[in-house]
Amino acid sequence: MSTSLPDNFETVAPTPVDAELARQSSKQLAARRLGNRSSIRLRLEDDEEADSVVVPISALKLFQHLLAEMSHGNSVTLVPTHAELTTQQAADLLSVSRPYLVKLLEEGKIPSRLVGRFRRVRFDDLMAYKRQDDELRAKVLDQLAKEAQESGMGY
Structure with missing residues (x-):
């Protein structure tokens, strides 16, 4: 199955504040020992509500790479x-x-x-x-x- 990208597929260019937050988040995630598990539960919180979501470990590893790139100020695009x-x-x-x-x-x-x-x-x-x-x-x-x-x- 082929997927066409829209003409304006999104590239995220981190601001200096984003890059610093990505650096801190990346460090926190890298410090976690994930073992051999296949998924992990993440807790999402904001000022009004909290929820959790279960994601595959492979998605979390991809997220860690994304944060690492952003922490260096690199623009990031996710392309299947x-x-x-x-x-x-x-x-x-x-x-x-x-x-x-x-x-x-x-x-x-x-x-x-x-x-x-x-x-x-x-x-x-x-x-x-x-x-x-x-x-x-x-x-x-x-x-x-x-x-x-x-x-x-x-x-």
């Missing part, structure tokens, strides 16, 4: 791996231009499908391409550094 992105959304995630992304799609370097006359890219396919590209770049940089060392260039 099966979600389909527009070419602009995919280009933004790779930090490339939309025309360059379209070229990658046309060359078959990233799988895509047509919905009417518009291309859609699965998030997991996009991330697989990014991992592959990052690995290739790292190998090239390692090779260049090795050649620089062998040539006595002082690197």
Whole structure:
């Protein structure tokens, strides 16, 4: 099943106050020993009411990662791996231009499908391409550094 993201899928950019609160919350959650349990009950309180909710441990771990990223001031977006992105959304995630992304799609370097006359890219396919590209770049940089060392260039 594919899910299309809305054009304005939400990215949360933490304020300095949010980042500090996320840092404190992240520390508190990290200090908890969760053991082998599969779920945990969380208590939600505000000025008017209190309630509790049972969540899977995997969701709590994801929440901890979210808080850790926010504590460093990083913007966070939650994207299901099966979600389909527009070419602009995919280009933004790779930090490339939309025309360059379209070229990658046309060359078959990233799988895509047509919905009417518009291309859609699965998030997991996009991330697989990014991992592959990052690995290739790292190998090239390692090779260049090795050649620089062998040539006595002082690197």
